[in-house]
Amino acid sequence: MSETISARVAELGHALPDPSTPAANYVPWVRSGNLVFISGQVPLKDGQCAYVGRVGEELDVETGRKAAQLCALNVLAHLAAAVEDDLSRVVRCVRLGGFVNAAPGFGQQPVVVNGASDLMVEVFGDKGKHSRAAVGVSSLPRNAAVEVDAVFEVL
Amino acid sequence: MSETISARVAELGHALPDPSTPAANYVPWVRSGNLVFISGQVPLKDGQCAYVGRVGEELDVETGRKAAQLCALNVLAHLAAAVEDDLSRVVRCVRLGGFVNAAPGFGQQPVVVNGASDLMVEVFGDKGKHSRAAVGVSSLPRNAAVEVDAVFEVL
Amino acid sequence: MSETISARVAELGHALPDPSTPAANYVPWVRSGNLVFISGQVPLKDGQCAYVGRVGEELDVETGRKAAQLCALNVLAHLAAAVEDDLSRVVRCVRLGGFVNAAPGFGQQPVVVNGASDLMVEVFGDKGKHSRAAVGVSSLPRNAAVEVDAVFEVL
Numbered sequence: 001m002s003e004t005i006s007a008r009v010a011e012l013g014h015a016l017p018d019p020s021t022p023a024a025n026y027v028p029w030v031r032s033g034n035l036v037f038i039s040g041q042v043p044l045k046d047g048q049c050a051y052v053g054r055v056g057e058e059l060d061v062e063t064g065r066k067a068a069q070l071c072a073l074n075v076l077a078h079l080a081a082a083v084e085d086d087l088s089r090v091v092r093c094v095r096l097g098g099f100v101n102a103a104p105g106f107g108q109q110p111v112v113v114n115g116a117s118d119l120m121v122e123v124f125g126d127k128g129k130h131s132r133a134a135v136g137v138s139s140l141p142r143n144a145a146v147e148v149d150a151v152f153e154v155l
Numbered sequence: 156m157s158e159t160i161s162a163r164v165a166e167l168g169h170a171l172p173d174p175s176t177p178a179a180n181y182v183p184w185v186r187s188g189n190l191v192f193i194s195g196q197v198p199l200k201d202g203q204c205a206y207v208g209r210v211g212e213e214l215d216v217e218t219g220r221k222a223a224q225l226c227a228l229n230v231l232a233h234l235a236a237a238v239e240d241d242l243s244r245v246v247r248c249v250r251l252g253g254f255v256n257a258a259p260g261f262g263q264q265p266v267v268v269n270g271a272s273d274l275m276v277e278v279f280g281d282k283g284k285h286s287r288a289a290v291g292v293s294s295l296p297r298n299a300a301v302e303v304d305a306v307f308e309v310l
Numbered sequence: 311m312s313e314t315i316s317a318r319v320a321e322l323g324h325a326l327p328d329p330s331t332p333a334a335n336y337v338p339w340v341r342s343g344n345l346v347f348i349s350g351q352v353p354l355k356d357g358q359c360a361y362v363g364r365v366g367e368e369l370d371v372e373t374g375r376k377a378a379q380l381c382a383l384n385v386l387a388h389l390a391a392a393v394e395d396d397l398s399r400v401v402r403c404v405r406l407g408g409f410v411n412a413a414p415g416f417g418q419q420p421v422v423v424n425g426a427s428d429l430m431v432e433v434f435g436d437k438g439k440h441s442r443a444a445v446g447v448s449s450l451p452r453n454a455a456v457e458v459d460a461v462f463e464v465l
Contacts, residue, residue: 023430024424026353030404030441032463035187037405041441054414094185095192099445103414104209104258106294114179121180131185133195133304135254136294139416139446149443153187180428190342213337250347259364259413269334286340288350289460290409291449307460308342 003088005080005123009073013123017070018076020044029079035094036082037150042144043070052144056106059145066117068098070114071148075116076123083154091119093130093151099147102136110133116148160235160242163226163278172225174232176197182298183233190249191237191307197299206300211261214300219263223253223270226303230271231278236307246308248275248285254302257291264289271303315390315397316357318433319383324383325407327380329387330354338388346462352454361455366416374418378408378425381458385426386433393464401463403440409457412446417425419444426458437464 006016019028021037029038043051051067053059059067075096083089098107098113113134118127130150140147161171174183177194186194200207206222208214214222230251238244253268255261269291275283285305294304316326327340332349337346337383353361363369369377385406389446393399406445408423410416423444450457 005230012222014193021427025427026406026442027439028441030402030439032404032461033188033343035166037461040440040445059158092185092187094187097443099381099443101358102294104294104448105298108297109294110179113348117180129180129182129185131192131194131304132181133252133302134253134293134296134301135195136238136444138259138293138448139410139412139414139419141417141419141444143415143417147443147445149441152185161372166422176347188343247340247342249342251336255449259449260453262451262453265334268404272335283454284335284337284340286338286347286349286459287336288457289446289451290350290457293448299331306342306347 003087004085004097005076006085008123014073017044017074017078019081029082032154036154038075038150040077040147040149041071041074042141042147043067044074049144052143054101054103055112055145056072056102061108061111064145066115067145069119071146072116072119075148079152086149089155092127093109094151094153096130096132097149098134099137101140101145102115103112106136111138158242159240160231160239163242167277169228171232172217172229173302174236184237188274189246191309193230193233193305195302195304196229197296199229199300203295204299207298209256209258210267210300210301211257216266217261219267220270220299223268224274226301227274230303230305232305234307243290244310247282248307249306251285251287252304254292255290256295256300264291311327313328314399314443315386316394316395318397323381327354329383334343339392346464348388348460350457350459351381351384352451352457353377354384359452359454362377362453363455364411364413365422365455366412370453371421372416374422374455377455378423379429381456382426382429385458385460389462397412399465403436404463406440406442407459408444409448411445411455416446419446
Protein backbone atom coordinates (compact mmCIF):
# COMPACT_ATOMS: atom_id res chain seq x y z
CA MET A 1 0.00 0.00 0.00
CA SER A 2 0.99 3.60 -0.53
CA GLU A 3 1.88 5.80 2.39
CA THR A 4 -0.88 8.35 1.93
CA ILE A 5 -4.61 7.92 1.55
CA SER A 6 -4.70 10.28 -1.42
CA ALA A 7 -1.98 8.35 -3.26
CA ARG A 8 -3.71 5.04 -2.55
CA VAL A 9 -6.97 6.45 -3.93
CA ALA A 10 -5.12 7.76 -7.00
CA GLU A 11 -3.59 4.31 -7.62
CA LEU A 12 -7.15 3.00 -7.86
CA GLY A 13 -7.95 5.56 -10.54
CA HIS A 14 -9.91 7.95 -8.36
CA ALA A 15 -9.16 11.37 -6.93
CA LEU A 16 -10.02 12.69 -3.50
CA PRO A 17 -12.42 15.61 -3.84
CA ASP A 18 -11.50 18.84 -2.12
CA PRO A 19 -12.93 18.43 1.38
CA SER A 20 -16.22 20.31 1.54
CA THR A 21 -16.73 23.00 4.15
CA PRO A 22 -20.09 22.75 5.89
CA ALA A 23 -22.03 25.98 5.56
CA ALA A 24 -23.31 25.66 9.10
CA ASN A 25 -22.41 25.10 12.73
CA TYR A 26 -21.09 21.62 12.27
CA VAL A 27 -17.80 20.19 11.09
CA PRO A 28 -16.86 17.46 8.62
CA TRP A 29 -15.34 15.23 11.29
CA VAL A 30 -14.81 14.96 15.01
CA ARG A 31 -12.26 12.81 16.79
CA SER A 32 -13.14 11.35 20.18
CA GLY A 33 -10.58 8.99 21.63
CA ASN A 34 -9.48 6.73 18.76
CA LEU A 35 -12.72 7.15 16.84
CA VAL A 36 -13.26 9.64 14.02
CA PHE A 37 -16.92 10.40 13.26
CA ILE A 38 -17.38 11.70 9.72
CA SER A 39 -20.45 13.75 8.80
CA GLY A 40 -22.90 12.46 6.23
CA GLN A 41 -21.54 13.08 2.73
CA VAL A 42 -23.57 13.56 -0.42
CA PRO A 43 -21.96 12.86 -3.82
CA LEU A 44 -20.20 16.20 -4.28
CA LYS A 45 -17.83 16.77 -7.17
CA ASP A 46 -16.29 20.22 -7.69
CA GLY A 47 -18.79 21.58 -5.19
CA GLN A 48 -21.80 20.29 -7.11
CA CYS A 49 -24.06 17.39 -6.21
CA ALA A 50 -23.25 15.04 -9.08
CA TYR A 51 -26.09 12.54 -8.54
CA VAL A 52 -29.54 13.96 -7.95
CA GLY A 53 -32.85 12.14 -7.66
CA ARG A 54 -34.38 8.88 -6.50
CA VAL A 55 -32.61 5.59 -7.11
CA GLY A 56 -34.96 3.10 -8.74
CA GLU A 57 -36.91 5.91 -10.40
CA GLU A 58 -34.85 8.76 -11.86
CA LEU A 59 -31.58 6.86 -11.47
CA ASP A 60 -30.87 3.16 -11.97
CA VAL A 61 -29.15 0.99 -9.38
CA GLU A 62 -25.76 1.11 -11.11
CA THR A 63 -25.86 4.90 -11.14
CA GLY A 64 -26.78 4.80 -7.46
CA ARG A 65 -23.75 2.62 -6.85
CA LYS A 66 -21.53 5.23 -8.47
CA ALA A 67 -23.15 7.92 -6.33
CA ALA A 68 -22.33 5.92 -3.19
CA GLN A 69 -18.74 5.57 -4.36
CA LEU A 70 -18.48 9.34 -4.77
CA CYS A 71 -19.96 9.83 -1.28
CA ALA A 72 -17.25 7.49 -0.01
CA LEU A 73 -14.53 9.50 -1.77
CA ASN A 74 -15.82 12.56 0.08
CA VAL A 75 -15.71 10.56 3.32
CA LEU A 76 -12.08 9.67 2.57
CA ALA A 77 -11.20 13.30 1.83
CA HIS A 78 -12.27 14.20 5.37
CA LEU A 79 -10.62 11.13 6.88
CA ALA A 80 -7.38 12.17 5.17
CA ALA A 81 -7.68 15.57 6.84
CA ALA A 82 -8.24 13.87 10.20
CA VAL A 83 -5.06 11.76 10.01
CA GLU A 84 -2.84 14.12 7.99
CA ASP A 85 -3.32 11.83 4.97
CA ASP A 86 -1.28 9.11 6.71
CA LEU A 87 -2.63 5.72 5.62
CA SER A 88 -0.81 3.92 8.42
CA ARG A 89 -2.82 5.81 11.04
CA VAL A 90 -6.08 4.21 9.86
CA VAL A 91 -6.70 1.22 12.10
CA ARG A 92 -9.94 0.31 10.40
CA CYS A 93 -13.24 1.42 8.99
CA VAL A 94 -15.64 0.68 11.85
CA ARG A 95 -19.01 1.57 10.38
CA LEU A 96 -20.70 3.05 7.32
CA GLY A 97 -24.24 4.41 7.29
CA GLY A 98 -25.79 4.37 3.82
CA PHE A 99 -28.95 6.39 3.15
CA VAL A 100 -30.43 5.84 -0.29
CA ASN A 101 -33.00 8.27 -1.73
CA ALA A 102 -35.53 5.66 -2.75
CA ALA A 103 -39.22 5.09 -3.30
CA PRO A 104 -41.45 2.71 -1.36
CA GLY A 105 -40.85 -0.89 -2.37
CA PHE A 106 -37.25 -0.36 -3.47
CA GLY A 107 -35.12 -3.17 -2.02
CA GLN A 108 -31.67 -2.88 -3.55
CA GLN A 109 -30.09 -0.51 -1.02
CA PRO A 110 -27.31 -3.07 -0.36
CA VAL A 111 -26.23 -3.03 -4.01
CA VAL A 112 -26.21 0.76 -4.05
CA VAL A 113 -24.25 1.10 -0.80
CA ASN A 114 -21.73 -1.47 -2.04
CA GLY A 115 -20.35 1.41 -4.10
CA ALA A 116 -19.06 2.83 -0.83
CA SER A 117 -18.23 -0.48 0.84
CA ASP A 118 -16.19 -1.78 -2.07
CA LEU A 119 -14.11 1.39 -2.17
CA MET A 120 -13.24 1.03 1.52
CA VAL A 121 -11.90 -2.47 0.94
CA GLU A 122 -10.04 -1.44 -2.21
CA VAL A 123 -8.33 1.36 -0.31
CA PHE A 124 -7.68 -0.29 3.06
CA GLY A 125 -7.80 -4.04 2.38
CA ASP A 126 -9.09 -6.06 5.32
CA LYS A 127 -8.96 -2.92 7.47
CA GLY A 128 -11.66 -1.54 5.20
CA LYS A 129 -14.20 -4.21 6.20
CA HIS A 130 -16.84 -2.46 8.26
CA SER A 131 -20.22 -2.86 9.84
CA ARG A 132 -22.96 -0.96 8.08
CA ALA A 133 -26.61 -0.08 7.90
CA ALA A 134 -28.28 0.60 4.54
CA VAL A 135 -31.75 2.09 4.43
CA GLY A 136 -34.02 3.90 1.99
CA VAL A 137 -34.99 7.45 2.89
CA SER A 138 -37.70 9.71 1.55
CA SER A 139 -35.37 12.58 0.66
CA LEU A 140 -31.82 13.85 1.11
CA PRO A 141 -30.02 17.22 1.19
CA ARG A 142 -29.83 18.82 -2.28
CA ASN A 143 -32.06 15.94 -3.44
CA ALA A 144 -28.90 13.81 -3.54
CA ALA A 145 -29.25 10.18 -4.55
CA VAL A 146 -27.19 8.83 -1.63
CA GLU A 147 -25.66 9.99 1.65
CA VAL A 148 -22.93 8.10 3.52
CA ASP A 149 -21.56 8.75 6.99
CA ALA A 150 -18.77 6.84 8.71
CA VAL A 151 -16.85 5.96 11.85
CA PHE A 152 -13.15 5.05 11.67
CA GLU A 153 -10.69 3.89 14.30
CA VAL A 154 -7.40 5.74 13.95
CA LEU A 155 -4.06 6.17 15.66
CA MET B 156 -28.88 -16.02 33.96
CA SER B 157 -27.38 -18.69 31.78
CA GLU B 158 -23.77 -18.62 30.84
CA THR B 159 -24.25 -18.32 27.09
CA ILE B 160 -26.28 -15.88 25.05
CA SER B 161 -27.75 -18.70 22.97
CA ALA B 162 -28.90 -20.62 26.06
CA ARG B 163 -30.41 -17.48 27.56
CA VAL B 164 -32.31 -16.83 24.32
CA ALA B 165 -33.48 -20.45 24.26
CA GLU B 166 -34.77 -20.16 27.85
CA LEU B 167 -36.98 -17.34 26.61
CA GLY B 168 -38.45 -19.59 23.95
CA HIS B 169 -36.51 -18.21 21.01
CA ALA B 170 -33.63 -19.52 18.94
CA LEU B 171 -30.67 -17.60 17.61
CA PRO B 172 -30.74 -17.64 13.82
CA ASP B 173 -27.64 -18.79 12.00
CA PRO B 174 -25.57 -15.64 11.68
CA SER B 175 -26.03 -14.29 8.16
CA THR B 176 -23.02 -13.75 5.93
CA PRO B 177 -23.09 -10.40 4.13
CA ALA B 178 -22.84 -10.90 0.38
CA ALA B 179 -20.63 -7.85 0.06
CA ASN B 180 -17.55 -6.06 1.32
CA TYR B 181 -18.82 -5.50 4.81
CA VAL B 182 -18.99 -7.65 7.89
CA PRO B 183 -21.72 -8.38 10.43
CA TRP B 184 -19.83 -6.76 13.29
CA VAL B 185 -16.71 -4.81 14.10
CA ARG B 186 -15.10 -4.40 17.49
CA SER B 187 -13.30 -1.16 18.30
CA GLY B 188 -12.06 -0.84 21.84
CA ASN B 189 -14.84 -2.13 24.08
CA LEU B 190 -17.58 -1.33 21.58
CA VAL B 191 -19.06 -3.83 19.12
CA PHE B 192 -20.88 -2.23 16.18
CA ILE B 193 -23.42 -4.61 14.63
CA SER B 194 -24.59 -4.13 11.05
CA GLY B 195 -28.24 -3.39 10.32
CA GLN B 196 -30.24 -6.61 10.47
CA VAL B 197 -33.43 -7.36 8.60
CA PRO B 198 -35.82 -10.05 9.93
CA LEU B 199 -34.09 -13.08 8.42
CA LYS B 200 -35.21 -16.59 9.28
CA ASP B 201 -33.58 -19.57 7.54
CA GLY B 202 -32.03 -17.15 5.08
CA GLN B 203 -35.37 -15.65 4.06
CA CYS B 204 -36.78 -12.26 4.94
CA ALA B 205 -39.74 -13.31 7.06
CA TYR B 206 -41.51 -9.94 7.24
CA VAL B 207 -41.89 -8.01 4.00
CA GLY B 208 -43.78 -4.79 3.34
CA ARG B 209 -44.82 -1.55 4.98
CA VAL B 210 -45.93 -1.47 8.59
CA GLY B 211 -49.26 0.32 8.93
CA GLU B 212 -50.25 -0.72 5.42
CA GLU B 213 -49.40 -4.30 4.42
CA LEU B 214 -48.52 -5.30 7.98
CA ASP B 215 -50.14 -4.27 11.25
CA VAL B 216 -48.22 -2.84 14.18
CA GLU B 217 -48.15 -6.12 16.11
CA THR B 218 -46.65 -7.90 13.11
CA GLY B 219 -44.10 -5.11 12.86
CA ARG B 220 -43.22 -5.69 16.51
CA LYS B 221 -42.55 -9.35 15.77
CA ALA B 222 -40.39 -8.34 12.82
CA ALA B 223 -38.33 -6.08 15.09
CA GLN B 224 -37.92 -8.95 17.54
CA LEU B 225 -36.60 -11.18 14.76
CA CYS B 226 -34.18 -8.42 13.68
CA ALA B 227 -32.98 -8.32 17.29
CA LEU B 228 -32.46 -12.09 17.34
CA ASN B 229 -30.23 -11.66 14.30
CA VAL B 230 -28.38 -8.88 16.13
CA LEU B 231 -27.84 -11.26 19.05
CA ALA B 232 -26.57 -14.01 16.75
CA HIS B 233 -23.79 -11.70 15.63
CA LEU B 234 -23.15 -10.42 19.14
CA ALA B 235 -22.75 -14.03 20.26
CA ALA B 236 -20.12 -14.50 17.56
CA ALA B 237 -18.32 -11.36 18.75
CA VAL B 238 -18.02 -12.55 22.38
CA GLU B 239 -17.78 -16.30 21.82
CA ASP B 240 -21.36 -16.65 23.09
CA ASP B 241 -20.22 -15.66 26.59
CA LEU B 242 -23.07 -13.77 28.27
CA SER B 243 -20.78 -12.47 31.01
CA ARG B 244 -18.71 -10.55 28.46
CA VAL B 245 -21.68 -8.32 27.56
CA VAL B 246 -21.36 -5.16 29.66
CA ARG B 247 -24.45 -3.60 28.18
CA CYS B 248 -26.51 -2.78 25.14
CA VAL B 249 -25.50 0.80 24.38
CA ARG B 250 -27.72 1.74 21.46
CA LEU B 251 -30.29 0.34 19.05
CA GLY B 252 -31.24 1.99 15.77
CA GLY B 253 -34.71 1.00 14.58
CA PHE B 254 -35.74 1.69 11.00
CA VAL B 255 -39.38 0.94 10.24
CA ASN B 256 -40.60 0.61 6.64
CA ALA B 257 -43.57 2.94 7.01
CA ALA B 258 -45.79 5.31 5.08
CA PRO B 259 -46.13 9.05 5.64
CA GLY B 260 -48.16 9.81 8.75
CA PHE B 261 -47.35 6.54 10.53
CA GLY B 262 -46.43 7.37 14.11
CA GLN B 263 -46.11 4.07 15.98
CA GLN B 264 -42.43 3.38 15.32
CA PRO B 265 -41.81 3.17 19.09
CA VAL B 266 -44.30 0.32 19.49
CA VAL B 267 -42.75 -1.54 16.57
CA VAL B 268 -39.16 -1.12 17.77
CA ASN B 269 -40.19 -2.24 21.26
CA GLY B 270 -40.10 -5.74 19.77
CA ALA B 271 -36.32 -5.36 19.70
CA SER B 272 -35.97 -3.33 22.90
CA ASP B 273 -38.03 -5.73 24.99
CA LEU B 274 -35.93 -8.67 23.84
CA MET B 275 -32.73 -6.94 24.94
CA VAL B 276 -34.09 -6.45 28.45
CA GLU B 277 -35.45 -10.01 28.60
CA VAL B 278 -32.04 -11.37 27.64
CA PHE B 279 -29.72 -9.05 29.55
CA GLY B 280 -31.87 -7.54 32.33
CA ASP B 281 -30.84 -4.02 33.29
CA LYS B 282 -27.75 -4.37 31.08
CA GLY B 283 -30.15 -4.58 28.17
CA LYS B 284 -31.50 -1.06 28.70
CA HIS B 285 -30.21 1.03 25.81
CA SER B 286 -30.49 4.36 24.09
CA ARG B 287 -32.27 4.19 20.78
CA ALA B 288 -33.57 6.06 17.78
CA ALA B 289 -36.71 4.87 15.98
CA VAL B 290 -37.64 6.37 12.61
CA GLY B 291 -39.83 5.55 9.63
CA VAL B 292 -38.03 4.99 6.35
CA SER B 293 -39.32 4.89 2.79
CA SER B 294 -37.89 1.46 1.99
CA LEU B 295 -35.53 -1.21 3.28
CA PRO B 296 -33.32 -3.97 1.81
CA ARG B 297 -35.41 -6.89 0.46
CA ASN B 298 -38.45 -4.71 1.19
CA ALA B 299 -38.08 -5.80 4.82
CA ALA B 300 -40.56 -4.42 7.35
CA VAL B 301 -37.88 -3.42 9.88
CA GLU B 302 -34.11 -3.07 10.18
CA VAL B 303 -32.23 -2.86 13.48
CA ASP B 304 -28.57 -2.03 14.09
CA ALA B 305 -26.80 -1.95 17.45
CA VAL B 306 -23.83 -0.96 19.54
CA PHE B 307 -22.81 -3.05 22.56
CA GLU B 308 -20.13 -2.57 25.19
CA VAL B 309 -18.28 -5.82 25.85
CA LEU B 310 -15.32 -7.22 27.72
CA MET C 311 -19.99 30.37 30.37
CA SER C 312 -22.23 29.44 33.26
CA GLU C 313 -21.44 26.52 35.45
CA THR C 314 -24.53 24.49 34.68
CA ILE C 315 -26.04 23.47 31.38
CA SER C 316 -29.49 24.57 32.48
CA ALA C 317 -28.25 28.06 33.45
CA ARG C 318 -26.37 28.40 30.17
CA VAL C 319 -29.52 27.44 28.26
CA ALA C 320 -31.55 29.92 30.30
CA GLU C 321 -29.05 32.71 29.50
CA LEU C 322 -29.82 32.07 25.85
CA GLY C 323 -33.52 32.56 26.48
CA HIS C 324 -34.53 28.91 26.44
CA ALA C 325 -35.54 26.47 29.12
CA LEU C 326 -34.59 22.83 29.43
CA PRO C 327 -37.72 20.68 29.14
CA ASP C 328 -38.38 18.17 31.87
CA PRO C 329 -36.49 15.08 30.72
CA SER C 330 -38.99 12.70 29.16
CA THR C 331 -39.33 9.18 30.49
CA PRO C 332 -39.44 6.56 27.73
CA ALA C 333 -42.56 4.46 28.00
CA ALA C 334 -40.64 1.35 27.02
CA ASN C 335 -37.62 -0.79 27.68
CA TYR C 336 -35.08 1.78 26.69
CA VAL C 337 -33.52 4.74 28.44
CA PRO C 338 -32.91 8.35 27.46
CA TRP C 339 -29.14 7.99 27.59
CA VAL C 340 -26.37 5.47 28.10
CA ARG C 341 -22.80 6.18 29.04
CA SER C 342 -20.05 3.92 27.72
CA GLY C 343 -16.52 5.01 28.51
CA ASN C 344 -16.42 8.75 27.88
CA LEU C 345 -19.25 8.70 25.38
CA VAL C 346 -22.88 9.45 26.20
CA PHE C 347 -25.37 8.17 23.63
CA ILE C 348 -28.65 10.08 23.76
CA SER C 349 -31.86 8.54 22.40
CA GLY C 350 -33.66 10.15 19.49
CA GLN C 351 -35.69 13.10 20.72
CA VAL C 352 -38.85 14.45 19.15
CA PRO C 353 -39.87 18.10 19.82
CA LEU C 354 -41.61 17.56 23.14
CA LYS C 355 -42.83 20.48 25.22
CA ASP C 356 -44.78 19.85 28.42
CA GLY C 357 -45.14 16.24 27.35
CA GLN C 358 -46.75 17.11 24.04
CA CYS C 359 -45.22 16.89 20.58
CA ALA C 360 -45.16 20.58 19.66
CA TYR C 361 -44.37 20.20 15.96
CA VAL C 362 -46.36 17.65 14.01
CA GLY C 363 -46.35 16.95 10.28
CA ARG C 364 -44.13 17.00 7.24
CA VAL C 365 -41.62 19.79 6.72
CA GLY C 366 -42.00 21.29 3.25
CA GLU C 367 -45.69 20.40 3.21
CA GLU C 368 -47.63 21.00 6.42
CA LEU C 369 -44.77 22.98 7.99
CA ASP C 370 -42.36 25.42 6.40
CA VAL C 371 -38.61 25.19 6.71
CA GLU C 372 -38.37 27.85 9.41
CA THR C 373 -40.91 26.00 11.53
CA GLY C 374 -38.89 22.83 10.97
CA ARG C 375 -35.81 24.66 12.22
CA LYS C 376 -37.65 25.56 15.42
CA ALA C 377 -38.72 21.94 15.80
CA ALA C 378 -35.09 20.82 15.52
CA GLN C 379 -34.11 23.37 18.15
CA LEU C 380 -36.72 21.95 20.52
CA CYS C 381 -35.47 18.42 19.84
CA ALA C 382 -32.00 19.68 20.77
CA LEU C 383 -33.29 21.19 24.01
CA ASN C 384 -34.67 17.76 24.87
CA VAL C 385 -31.26 16.27 24.03
CA LEU C 386 -29.64 18.76 26.41
CA ALA C 387 -32.11 17.93 29.17
CA HIS C 388 -30.92 14.33 29.07
CA LEU C 389 -27.27 15.33 28.72
CA ALA C 390 -27.68 17.48 31.84
CA ALA C 391 -28.97 14.42 33.68
CA ALA C 392 -25.98 12.41 32.48
CA VAL C 393 -23.40 14.88 33.81
CA GLU C 394 -25.28 16.21 36.84
CA ASP C 395 -25.90 19.46 34.93
CA ASP C 396 -22.18 20.29 35.12
CA LEU C 397 -21.20 22.22 31.98
CA SER C 398 -17.50 21.67 32.61
CA ARG C 399 -17.92 17.91 32.25
CA VAL C 400 -18.98 18.24 28.60
CA VAL C 401 -15.85 17.72 26.50
CA ARG C 402 -17.67 18.14 23.24
CA CYS C 403 -20.67 17.32 21.10
CA VAL C 404 -19.39 14.49 18.91
CA ARG C 405 -22.29 13.79 16.60
CA LEU C 406 -25.90 14.75 15.89
CA GLY C 407 -28.27 12.67 13.81
CA GLY C 408 -31.08 14.73 12.29
CA PHE C 409 -34.14 12.98 10.87
CA VAL C 410 -36.58 15.29 9.10
CA ASN C 411 -40.13 14.17 8.33
CA ALA C 412 -40.11 15.19 4.68
CA ALA C 413 -41.63 14.37 1.32
CA PRO C 414 -39.77 13.10 -1.74
CA GLY C 415 -37.79 15.87 -3.42
CA PHE C 416 -37.35 17.95 -0.25
CA GLY C 417 -33.71 19.05 -0.06
CA GLN C 418 -33.43 21.51 2.81
CA GLN C 419 -32.72 19.06 5.63
CA PRO C 420 -29.49 20.94 6.44
CA VAL C 421 -31.37 24.20 7.10
CA VAL C 422 -33.85 22.38 9.32
CA VAL C 423 -31.22 20.53 11.32
CA ASN C 424 -29.27 23.76 11.80
CA GLY C 425 -31.89 24.53 14.44
CA ALA C 426 -30.21 21.83 16.54
CA SER C 427 -26.64 22.49 15.40
CA ASP C 428 -26.78 26.21 16.10
CA LEU C 429 -28.05 25.60 19.62
CA MET C 430 -25.12 23.28 20.38
CA VAL C 431 -22.64 25.98 19.38
CA GLU C 432 -24.54 28.67 21.28
CA VAL C 433 -24.46 26.55 24.42
CA PHE C 434 -20.99 25.01 24.22
CA GLY C 435 -19.01 27.31 21.90
CA ASP C 436 -16.36 25.48 19.88
CA LYS C 437 -17.01 22.36 21.95
CA GLY C 438 -20.47 22.34 20.40
CA LYS C 439 -19.15 21.81 16.87
CA HIS C 440 -20.08 18.30 15.88
CA SER C 441 -20.24 15.86 13.02
CA ARG C 442 -23.73 15.19 11.79
CA ALA C 443 -25.93 13.39 9.32
CA ALA C 444 -29.19 14.98 8.13
CA VAL C 445 -31.69 12.90 6.17
CA GLY C 446 -35.35 13.00 5.21
CA VAL C 447 -37.51 10.20 6.55
CA SER C 448 -40.97 9.01 5.59
CA SER C 449 -42.43 9.27 9.09
CA LEU C 450 -41.51 9.76 12.73
CA PRO C 451 -42.90 8.80 16.15
CA ARG C 452 -46.07 10.78 17.00
CA ASN C 453 -45.85 12.17 13.42
CA ALA C 454 -43.20 14.57 14.75
CA ALA C 455 -41.60 16.98 12.30
CA VAL C 456 -38.03 16.21 13.37
CA GLU C 457 -36.08 13.74 15.51
CA VAL C 458 -32.53 14.34 16.75
CA ASP C 459 -30.18 11.90 18.47
CA ALA C 460 -26.69 12.65 19.74
CA VAL C 461 -23.34 11.44 21.02
CA PHE C 462 -21.32 13.52 23.47
CA GLU C 463 -17.88 13.07 24.97
CA VAL C 464 -17.92 13.81 28.69
CA LEU C 465 -15.76 13.65 31.77
